[in-house]
Amino acid sequence: MAKKSSASEKNLVIVESPAKAKTIEKFLGKDFLVKSSYGHIRDLAKKDYGVDVANNYKPHYVVSDDKKEVVKELKKLAKDAETVWLASDEDREGEAIAWHLYEELGLTPENTKRIVFHEITKPAILKAVENPRDININLVNAQQARRVLDRLVGFELSPVLWKKVKPSLSAGRVQSVTVRLIVEREREIFAFKPESSYRVTAVFTITNDDGKITEIKAELPKRFKSPEETTSFLESCKGANFSVSDVSKKPLKKSPAAPFTTSTLQQEASRKLGFSVGQTMSVAQKLYEGGKITYMRTDSVNLSDTALKMASEQITSNMGEAYLKIRKYHTKSKGAQEAHEAIRPTDLSKPGVSGSQQEQKLYDLIWKRTIASQMSDAQLEKTTVQIKADGVKEHFVANGEVIKFDGFLKVYLQSSENEGDNDEEEDAGLLPPMKVGDKLSYNVIEARERWSQKPPRYSEASLVKKLEDLGIGRPSTYAPTISTIQNRGYVVKEEREGIKRNYRYIALKDDALVSQEKTEISGAERNKLFPTDIGMVVNDFLMKYFPNIFSYDFTAKVEMEFDEISMGKVVWNESIDEFYQSFHQQVEETLENSERNTGERQLGNDPKTGKPVLVKIGRYGPMAQMGESSDDEEVEKPKFASLQKGQHLETITLEQALRLFDLPRDLGLFEDKKVVVGIGRFGPYVRHDGKFVSLKKGIDDPLEIELDRAIELIKEKRKADKEKHIKSFEEDPEIQVLNGRFGPYISYQKKNYKIPKDTDPKALTLEDCQKLIKEGGKKTGKKAPAKKTAAKKTSAKKTSTKATKKTAAKKATKK
């Protein structure tokens, strides 16, 4: 702590990230102390929007709770320093961070220098230090406009939803458009009518001069609409003499993809490693902190000269000159700000890295992609062979591909863009040498009924790609945005089982036709994003009253406005005023004129009672209602039932809804007590003797389940409960040793305590337990606020800010 020499106090450099600070300190030497601001240090106050609308939109900034310590320390260091170097990123947000630091630390023009660099390399840093400039206030103002706009939109629209749909909901420039994409895709899929056609493939054999027989797969470019058409084609192939009618060859070139940005890394890690976008980011963070890769939140595809030199050394020494091709990539994405390099290994001479499995895999991916990006094109040759026969109207085509020079393919195989839906594009492999006139005979000709593909649902990664294409969101927000829309209950990430579907198979073998009905599973989904009912209702509401804000090009439009501000052509608060005047009016009108939106849908009437049946969003989520509520006490109260998982307001039928009212259902008696099945807050359950047992997800249907199975479940539960209980003590029945999800633990007065790894839980004595409770109690006592966050996962954010507030308050009183 007291290590500070007088020399290090001369220059204070402030960057955004602590890992970056460490690296830069090495480059700058003893005269420079490098510290981090940990991102933004201030933000708009929460109260009254943090924006004085009546006073030219004057922002009211406060130091964030979790940055108070940081600011305190920086303030002190800045006071002692001769020169403070503000070295945050050279983009809108970075410039604003520099400005906030300037304001909050009480710096002066005399003692402050603003420097920027796009890459963390020694020459770049030294060059930056030689070329300081002033804070660019136009760029800062563009950021203030961005910040204020987002606040006004978010904090005016969310309360409209609280009043008109449901409390605690949220709306925003980015998240609501993200939900819109998913909702609209779901409706496209719902409206999609698959059309079937017949795809014909054939296996031919060819005998060469040496008598060697080779198989060739070929396909008919034409697809038939009906089984009749297909059959008559296959009939025409009976006994036909097939021969090669044309052979054409053409060269084909494949080029490597650009080095990784945040978005492309998330997509590739999802496709190749199965990582979620959040997972990718946290693994990348680890690698970054360990100095293994460059910064992982970037929209730039640029590599520094240092990196290019390393790559070229690697490629030439390991693979040879022929494999090297230095390339400069240019970003195509809208609104890219390119404050950093692309994501690459810091040291390209290291093809591997120590660390967790995940870190190794992700690093390997990054290393290969970086190296491949500087390698030569792959040269291929594509051969197309036409196969015809007299009397057969259509011709077959066989494709072959030969790699003449592998180039970048030596290290990196790119995955395809489409999400691998079950359209089995056959890999073009090798073809034997063939020439026009060669005779072929068919082994089998098969026609298989195929269905046109519905539009694919978004995965996390494909959604990020879409957002990037639309210029919505930033590298630092892709992963959090996807979490937000799930936390708000607008979207769920799920697996869905496919449904069985019949298809026709017609084949010609040995001049005989076979026709069969076969079944396949179609439409199965894994880890895809589905809108919830509430997501759909909120989306429809927002689109009805605020179509301008949630149009796909709104962000692009305001970005253009921000650009004007950053060039000094437009005054930021005038620009905001122009937007806000009409926006605020829109909000007022909506509050006054719009109906409460519950997504209500009338399904029809109950055939037994004639009562109307409807579905809507209730206090506890989507529900069905039979009958109407009325003030008249004579009229029977309406019945309610929650929709089941997989049922939706928009698609549920009257029949399905009616069945929901069959619950709770009496199954019969077991051990002289009633067995009842129903659906509760936590899903379908069986109740017996005052105890609840959950039904097995995906196996048991509460509407179908019978007594035998219910008894089975009850017995299973009893067994689990028995195993749960390891030990208790007569002297103090409150102390129990139990078996939980994370292994054995001690339960005492509704709190849980850890058992040391090397102790046998069965051997614990009462004294042992009391000791462990005492020890555990000490620890948790100190960290009481932190424990709260763990208890409430869904409201982690809320409680954590509360917790920090508390600790901050504690510290204040402590002194």
Next chain:
DNA sequence: CAGTGAGCGAGCTTCCGCTTGACTT
């Protein structure tokens, strides 16, 4: 927290974009 869904209403929720920790019953 497991048979919910009335109605009143205090006090709360909420945005986007920079950053990294703290958690494991």
